[in-house]
Amino acid sequence: MKLLIHDLNEEQLSKLIPVKPDDTTVISDDGSIRHCLGCFGCWVKTPGTCVIHDNYADTGEKISKCEEVVIISKCFYGGFSPFVKNVLDRGISYMHPYFTIRNGELHHRRRYGNHIDLSVWFYGDNITEVEKETAERLIHANAINLDCSVKSVGFVREIEQVTV
Amino acid sequence: MKIALINGSPRHKDSASAVILQMLKRMLAEENEILELYCATPAFAEHDLKQITSCDRLVFSFPLYVDAIPSHLLRCLSQLEEAYSAKAGSKPAVYALVNCGFYEGSQNSVALDIIKNWCHKAGPTYGQGIGMGGGGMLLAISGVPDDKGPKRIVYEAIKTMANNILAGASADNLFVSPGFPRFAYKLSAEFGWRKAIKENGLKVKDLSRRM
Numbered sequence: 001m002k003l004l005i006h007d008l009n010e011e012q013l014s015k016l017i018p019v020k021p022d023d024t025t026v027i028s029d030d031g032s033i034r035h036c037l038g039c040f041g042c043w044v045k046t047p048g049t050c051v052i053h054d055n056y057a058d059t060g061e062k063i064s065k066c067e068e069v070v071i072i073s074k075c076f077y078g079g080f081s082p083f084v085k086n087v088l089d090r091g092i093s094y095m096h097p098y099f100t101i102r103n104g105e106l107h108h109r110r111r112y113g114n115h116i117d118l119s120v121w122f123y124g125d126n127i128t129e130v131e132k133e134t135a136e137r138l139i140h141a142n143a144i145n146l147d148c149s150v151k152s153v154g155f156v157r158e159i160e161q162v163t164v
Numbered sequence: 165m166k167i168a169l170i171n172g173s174p175r176h177k178d179s180a181s182a183v184i185l186q187m188l189k190r191m192l193a194e195e196n197e198i199l200e201l202y203c204a205t206p207a208f209a210e211h212d213l214k215q216i217t218s219c220d221r222l223v224f225s226f227p228l229y230v231d232a233i234p235s236h237l238l239r240c241l242s243q244l245e246e247a248y249s250a251k252a253g254s255k256p257a258v259y260a261l262v263n264c265g266f267y268e269g270s271q272n273s274v275a276l277d278i279i280k281n282w283c284h285k286a287g288p289t290y291g292q293g294i295g296m297g298g299g300g301m302l303l304a305i306s307g308v309p310d311d312k313g314p315k316r317i318v319y320e321a322i323k324t325m326a327n328n329i330l331a332g333a334s335a336d337n338l339f340v341s342p343g344f345p346r347f348a349y350k351l352s353a354e355f356g357w358r359k360a361i362k363e364n365g366l367k368v369k370d371l372s373r374r375m
């Protein structure tokens with residue numbers, strides 16, 4: 001399975017992907033997402049699921065069911081857009097609360113056995129070279145944190161330049 | 165001088181971000197006007213925006229979420245960028261205190277760069293940032309005097325920043341890890357998760373539940 005997390009509107013998405021393939025789950029912005037409250041309920045109250053009842057509570061589970069994650073995000077200051085970041089914040093139940101050492105640093109242990117290849121597209125009018133550098137470092141850090149591999153990180157001006 | 169202390173943790177005053185911000189507040193001279201605000205939702209109230217944009221210094225204290233800025237704070241930063249672009253006049257110097265759950269303070273460095281990039285876009289000057297590891301510990305020992313025990317290393321870094329804030333100076337980011345061994349931090353955090361799940365009426369094995 002493939003998981004697409006993006007911040008495009010319906011029209012932009014349908015131009016990019018006219019027909020959604022059967023093996024792809026898509027997480028889109030339906031305007032209802034709530035922000036993480038930092039309660040760790042997804043680890044100690046309802047392990048594996050976020051305690052907030054909106055359409056994004058099962059993000060961690062969705063990540064656990066795929067081998068490929070594609071993110072399309074407007075670049076904000078060298079990072080993800082608020083919506084995409086919101087989805088990722090709500091998905092930390094993908095990891096186990098216990099710690100392990102990875103890359104010589106403390107990180108979380110895995111909850112699931114799936115291995116992910118991560119591709120990220122950042123789009124925006126005037127992404128600076130410094131922002132690109134920050135974004136590359138961010139994705140590298142995310143890959144260590146989530147114990148996944150980075151397939152590609154791309155920067156484009158126009159959404160049409162994204163290839164999925 | 166008007167200084168805004170902005171707590172970006174959704175856990176409000178029961179947060180490591182609050183403990184850190186209070187340590188800083190105690191170091192800032194009394195003649196300064198201190199504005200204390202929470203940024204715990206995805207938008208600043210109009211009134212808060214006005215207050216913030218009238219400040220000479222902004223200090224953000226927030227938790228690291230997925231190697232970066234919590235989404236609600238990111239939305240607020242974007243809102244603040246717009247507010248600055250609509251407002252003529254001098255821009256503040258910005259300081260950031262980021263704490264994280266992992267041990268190594270250096271894991272906060274991307275988040276500090278994002279704040280720096282925000283400054284470039286929005287207009288303020290980036291002053292300095294501190295990345296702190298072991299945030300959970302800081303919260304657990306919040307009652308310990310600021311300059312004692314495992315808090316001392318954090319105290320020293322914040323003291324340096326406080327001087328830079330007062331002078332409006334820019335300096336390299338500082339990174340600090342807890343003042344006790346990593347294995348002890350790991351053990352006590354994991355003990356904490358087992359305790360928490362049992363208090364919720366579940367079993368320790370439920371920590372590993374798969375959906």
Ligand SMILES: Cc1cc2nc3c(=O)[nH]c(=O)nc-3n(C[C@H](O)[C@H](O)[C@H](O)COP(=O)(O)O)c2cc1C
Nearest residue numbers: 038173179180181227228229230231264265266299
């Ligand atoms: C959604 C979420 C994501 C997190 N991501 C990270 C992370 O990437 N690295 C890390 O070290 N800690 C991470 N943490 C842990 C927090 O940074 C840590 O618990 C912090 O001390 C909370 O600060 P506060 O009490 O000020 O809210 C995360 C916590 C949450 C809730």
